[in-house]
Amino acid sequence: MVKDIQEYGGCPVSATLKVFGGKWKPLILYFISVDVNRFGQLQRMMPGCSKRMLTNQLRELEGDGLIDREVFAEVPPKVIYTLTSKGESLRPIFRELSNWGKMNLLHQSDKN
Template sequence: MVKARHSRLDCTPGCAVEAAVSLIDGKWKAVILYHLLDGPIRFNALRRMVGGITQRMLTNQLRELEADGLIHREVFAQVPPRVDYSLSDRGLSLSPIIMALKDWGEANMDLFGRRLAA
């Protein structure tokens, strides 16, 4: 089930930030978007790339990303069925943000070590 999204942007100045973050919230969406930056990927290949995600969780996250217009799902009529996922134009517009998160994470890996050790 796709969760409700932030529908009002006429409140506080931070609402636009809240709305944007709500589209990529959670543990997996930014990681999925990062892997889709390289081009279309099939479901099982994406699952292997993400690692640690269940099939159900990946399915739910992909459905939410598709409902939000960030990814495109293309079904090919063949046996066995083939489904490719790719970034939509709106999803591609997030690439600088996703890459900035990646760069920040690489530059601050020491924080993650401390967090894991605690």
């Protein structure tokens, strides 16, 4: 573990953002945490994210152990994404980000 932290200049925030940072991963994780758990639903919630980008980000999140992908034997195939226990540990962070976002929006509207 110490070696891993040293790779990020000793900064645990950098190590964290390496796993779920960027433009789309936080949104994907947040949406999955509030039961938006199908590919099409995720794509509708993030219209600026291409299918290819969404697929890549979902694969990376799965590879990092933050989400599970369950495929149901149906025609057409049904795929559901859920948070793993590791992913579930991010819920308090998303709750705080959501609270901060709401307060910031209120603050911005008060300025106008």
